[in-house]
Amino acid sequence: MNILIVAPSSPEYRSVNLYTTQLFSCLKHLAEDGEKVDLISFGEEVDGGLCTFDKYVLDDYQEAVSTINKYDACILQFHPDGFGGADGDFILSLVSQVQIPLLSIFHFVSSEPQEREKRITNYLANKSMAVLAFSQLAIEFLEHYYKVSRDKIFRTDYGVSMFEPLSLIEREKAIGVNSEKVIMACGDMCPSSGFETIINALPSIQKTYSNVGLIIVNTSTPDSNTREYKKVLKRLSAQRGVKDQLTIIDYENVGGDIGQLFNSADAYVSSNINDKKLEDAFLSIAVGSGTAVISTPSWYAKELLDDQKGSLFAFKSISELSSELLQVLRNNSEVQLFRANASLYGAQNSWSVLIKRVREIINSSSSSFDVEVKESLFYPADMPELNLQQLLSLRANAGFIEESLFGVPDFKSGYTLRGNAMALQVFAKVNKFKHDQQHVCVIQQLLGLIKLMRKDDGGWGSSLSYEGQVIGVGQEIDLAYAVWSLGVVYSSCKEEGIKDVAYSMMLQLFNENDFNSNDASALVLLGVSEVLKNDQSNSDLIDRLRGALANLKKQFPTDAYQGWQWHEKEIQSQVGLVLLGMLSAYELLQEDEILSIVKRAMRFIERFLFVDTRFLPTAIGRSREQSIEVKDTIQESADTYLITKVYAKLFALTSNTRYAKLAFSAHSWYLGDNTLGRSLFDINSGGCYKALSKRSVEPVMSTTSTSTYWLSYFALYDVYSEQVLKEL
Known part of the structure; x- marks a missing residue:
């Protein structure tokens, strides 16, 4: 085999x-x-x-x-x-x-x-x-x-690998420490490892064993956080008078077998402060190597050290650790029993x-396993790779300037709140796919730009000059886009500080603005739903969600059989935004009426959005009274991603593959499946052109158009992953 x-x-x-x-x-x-x-x-x-x-x-x-x-x-x-x-x-x-x-x-x-x-x-x-x-x-x-x-x-x-125990001379050569008694610990250089507890316990150990050494094996990657935490431990050891007893060794510099090194120690201490750990490789290796182990009572440690394979001490308890260490270092009969049981465990779990x-x-x-591979509508690998080069080329001192012509940034276009809010969503989602410090810095910068949009008098603006001056009065729709993006940041980012800032800014926008229009209500639903995904106990946000939802539900016909199944007398821009907001509310509330309204409305609008299965984002101009084709022939990039997201969400909620196919068709408009057969997405720069006219692709790339492409891309990837997860 x-x-x-x-x-x-x-x-x-x-x-x-x-x-x-x-x-x-x-x-x-x-x-x-x-x-x-x-x-x-x-x-x-x-x-x-x-x-x-x-x-x-x-x-x-x-x-x-x-x-x-x-x-x-x-x-x-x-x-x-x-x-x-x-x-x-x-x-x-x-x-x-x-x-x-x-x-x-x-x-x-x-x-x-x-x-x-x-x-x-x-x-x-x-x-x-x-x-x-x-x-x-x-x-x-x-x-x-x-x-x-x-x-x-x-x-x-x-x-556990087979090894010969190290002699004192061999141990000294391996770790550069010559101490009468050696205590060893291993883990990441971060507060959750709890190494401070061991250092704080050393002074009382020194009273009995003056020549004791503490060896900490650092398993973290070398970065600023690791270096700073090392300094924390060194400062603490100096304060406690045990600076000379502390040695920190990076994992890369540990020669030979790590289990052999643990075995050579007089005691191994696992001081982590996470009680819900279900795995701990180095603690397991320490036990299996026959080391005398002392650990905090995490779930994993309590299970592993059962049957007298080691002892436990309370989280962060200096006195209990000191007492247990003194017992172990005396190497009495109980400790010898722990070592024997641990060695037996290691023999039963050798490689x-x-x-x-x-x-x-x-x-x-x-022999009995049946492998079944199902054909997918598409594979993500068939789509262009993630490339944010063009978007980053528009990054300036405050955020992303709005436009470039043939790839050349137009600084006079300044910054728009909506464009930067959409770019904020892109980087929040990218950061979830690939956690990177550069992405975090961009997110912080864009949060700062939203703050800049607030005027000294308490009002808000929708745009900012390149020099940083707020221009005009903030439009409700633009501020509502900021609400949505702040919600995405809250649900996507791991950094608690960033989440707190995004949440507080969202509340500030709520307190200082009214969001009453249909589109603004939908955007509020989207932003609030992102927060409630992780915290459904927030009664204020739940009330706001229900209020915005009630406002939207009233706009739709109650008669499911009448011809006009849209929420306005005329089909405006941002087609799909209201429906997307309602679907986000449905995910939380699970009210069948919401899903029914959205499905009826999408069946109605599809007649105008698809021609021979080809997506055509020119439904604007259709009205209840008349059936004109369109007000103009410009097909805007910003109108396409919302439809992709609506179909992606519908597929996730209903498992109907028809919605998956329609999402793929809508996204393909960007890639050339349109009336001109021209791609609006530029594969070299990762940028997206602003619009498709009757004769050509307009040469303007904007923060908004590029952001909408990538948001549509992420929505389509969600379709694929949902399709895979629904196979079984």
Whole structure:
């Protein structure tokens, strides 16, 4: 049997990397005659790996599929942050096309999963012949919260390599520390690791053991946060008088086997302050290596240290840790029993034993596992890759200037609130796909631009000169677009500070403006719904949502059989905006009347939006009294993305593939499926032209037009991921 391992590879996930390299090495070492074992990685190159792919490029997932399907079985190492996309959902485009038996190993199971996390995990599990998890509690979570079949889930551990214990001289050479007693800890350089507790406990240990050393192995990637936290620990150790006893070693500088190093310590302390941890690779390796372990009572630690394999101390309790450390360092009979039990656990979970279990699972499951690959309407890899070059070329001192001609920025056009609000949405969504500090900086800048739009007298503007002067009076529709974008930032960004700023700015806009028009009400629904996705207990926002929704529902005909099923006497611009807002409210309220209104209205408007299945964004001008064609022949880029999003949302809510096809048709207008057969999207710059006239594409690219293209792109990707998740 030929086996291929697929794994993320990134310095941020040391435990996944360690597990992958050891699994790969042991499978190859224990390979049967004629068997081939290979590895492909997403992220960084792995020694001995077959090839490496970019985890943020959808094309690479498609390319990886052709490699995977040449093997007899595939082992997938899954961590949601290890792959591109929202919640790691780029992996769906790969797994959906794998035609061989798949064994998935879940390196992270959230104790408080969002609905989409559950669906992605459930999909991977259902596409797998078996699933491995690292704790019994993780198995229970997968079964009860993620709805994974219990028959498919097996327990595994992190594995321990065979090693000879280090002598004191060898240990000193490996870590550069010559102490009578050595305490070791390991983890990321961040407050949740709780290393301060160990440092605070050292002075009392010194009273009994003056020559004691604390070694912390840093598993974080080198960045400013890591460096600053190291300084925090060094300052604390100086304040406590134990500066000379503290040594911090970066993971890359630890030679040999990490389990061998842990074994050489007199004590290993896991001081993390997250009680809901369901996995902890380095704690497991420390126990398996036969180390005397002391840990805070996280869910995983309580399960792992059961049967007298170690001791526990309360979170952040300096006195309890001091007491436990003194017991361990005395190396009494109880501590020797802990070490013996831990060593037995390690022997039962050596890599040779784990590899045997993996083989048994593959062999017993693959013969009866039926692999089914369903044809998709389209694949994301068939779409242009994400490219924000043109949008970033419009970035200036305050935000994004509105226009460029033939790619040359027009600084006199200044900044518009609506354009920058839409760009803010783009970068909030991109940041969810690929968390990047540059994207965070752009988001912060755009939030600052919205603040600039507020005048000293308390009023608001809709545009800003290049020099930074607020121009004119703020239009209700533009301010409402800002509300929507602030909601998207709140739901998409991980940084609590940014979320707080976005939320407070939204409340300020509500307090200082009335949003009464149909379009403004719809935009309020969209913004508020984004916030309520994560916090449905906010009664003020729920009241605002219900009020805006009631205003919109009154605009639609109550008679489902009359001919005119639109909310206005004339079809205006922003076609689809009102319906999109109502659908966002339906997601939260689940009132059937809302969905019924939207579906009826879309059936009505489709007569004007599609000609022979080709999307034609020129419905403006249709009225109840007369049936003129259009007011002009200009087809605006900004009118297309809303329809794509409406159909994407309808597909997600109803599972009707007709809506998926219509979303694809609407988005394809940007890419040349239009009356002129000309693409408005420029593949080289990633920009989108503003409009399509009767004869040509207008040469103006704007912040608004480019942003609408990418928002339509994200909506279409949502269609694909929804289509995949609905397969099972």
